Amino acid sequence: MSTFTQITTSEELEAAIRESEERPVLLFKHSTRCPISAGAYAEAQRYLGGSPNEDASYVLIHVVEDRPVSLEAADRLGVEHASPQAILLKEGRAVWNTSHSRITSASLQEALS
Template identity: 60%
Template sequence: MAALKRITSIEELTEAMEDSVHGPLLLFKHSTRCPISSGAHREVEAYLSQSPNEAVTYGVIYVVEDRGVSNAAAERLGVKHESPQAILVKNEQAVWHTSHSDITSEALEGILAE
């Protein structure tokens, strides 16, 4: 079963990004202090509990607790930081991203089915 793996260091982020050459990576940037982010987190978990794409690696960055990792992801991917935010990475490049209430299990299902 697919699960969110917490990314807590620049090294883990680098490894996940490099692995995106072999398969897609969905990064979820989550604020543990934000009710909107809590709702988006529930949507991601709902997607993962149904029939997620097992070819995708799922990572979560806690933007308050691991701010340096969150900033590094934004810089490396060239995607302005928002929280909550979902970013699909292929070949170490952001190919899709969305944020806030646009993060739904249906949206994830649609973009990750490809």
């Protein structure tokens, strides 16, 4: 079963971006204080518990606790910050993103298929 790996440092963010050169990386930005984010996180977990793309990596940033890394991700990837937010990385860049209630198990399945 696939799971999220939490990243908390610039170095871990850089490693995830580099990893996307070899395989898709889904970056999930999550607020532990927001009920909308809790719902989106539950949808992401549902996706991971179903039939996720086993060739992809899944990373998680807590936007409140690790704000500097969250803001750096927005800056580095050229994707305006939102929370919750799902960003798909391929070849070192963001190729798809969505946020809030648009984060569903089905939308992740489609993006990662």
